[in-house]
Amino acid sequence: MTVRLRPHHLLCMLTFVGKGYTEAFTENYIRIAARLSAGEDIVVVEGPDDVCGPMLGEPGMHCLSESVTDRDLKASDAVEALLGVSAGPGSSIRPSIDFLQRMRAAFAQGSIRDACERCEWSPLCTGIAISGFDDVLVVATAGPPPCDPG
Numbered sequence: 001m002t003v004r005l006r007p008h009h010l011l012c013m014l015t016f017v018g019k020g021y022t023e024a025f026t027e028n029y030i031r032i033a034a035r036l037s038a039g040e041d042i043v044v045v046e047g048p049d050d051v052c053g054p055m056l057g058e059p060g061m062h063c064l065s066e067s068v069t070d071r072d073l074k075a076s077d078a079v080e081a082l083l084g085v086s087a088g089p090g091s092s093i094r095p096s097i098d099f100l101q102r103m104r105a106a107f108a109q110g111s112i113r114d115a116c117e118r119c120e121w122s123p124l125c126t127g128i129a130i131s132g133f134d135d136v137l138v139v140a141t142a143g144p145p146p147c148d149p150g
Contacts, residue, residue, distance in 0.1 A: 002041045003032055004049045007076035007087060008068070008115045010042070012051070013138045014100070014107050015125040024054040033137035036095045044076070046089040067118070075115035082106050097140045104133055 005013070016033055020026035032050055036042070047069075048056055079087035082102065093099065106112040108129040116122045128136065 001035075002043045002092075003035055004045045005042050005051065006045055006047065006049045007072040007079065008074075009049060009051050010044070010079055010087065010093070010103070011075050011107065011112065011115055012121070012125075013095075014104050014136070015128040015133065016137050017124075017128060017135045018137060019124065021055060025051075028054045030137060036138045037140060039095070039140070042093040042095060044087055044089055044091040044093065046072070071115045071119070074117075075112075078106075078112035078114060079103070082112055095138065095140050100138065100140050104129070108133075 013033070013036065016029060018026060018030055020029055029051055076087045083099075085091070087093070103112070107125075113122075116125065119125075128134070
């Protein structure tokens with residue numbers, strides 16, 4: 001099985017500590033974090049993904065807004081620049097130790113955070129990065145390379 005993630009959720013997963021928009025959203029994301037930590041691959045998708053599921057149909061849902069689509073484009077560009085592989089829709093990524101370490105180091109340095117601009121969660125994520133990513137729920141064990149260059 002694979003976890004379907006939109007590009008900006010490649011950044012969000014780096015700092016997820018069990019907080020979210022609603023209880024259903026948070027419980028769903030905790031299950032996804034466990035799947036990623038167990039080594040399930042990621043397939044990058046366009047639009048709402050597995051994380052968005054509980055929010056679909058909610059009043060004020062932002063999953064389809066232009067600002068979120070822009071956030072996805074910025075995140076995809078940043079991840080591609082960092083890793084040197086495609087991070088757009090259809091790309092496959094393995095959340096290995098190497099992948100998470102490289103992504104978290106770049107996130108902490110701010111070099112892949114253009115997509116986080118104006119995100120309501122940015123202050124929380126900044127604090128988590130400053131703390132050394134303590135208590136994050138997406139962790140990984142050693143495994144194959146982080147990305148499928150195909």
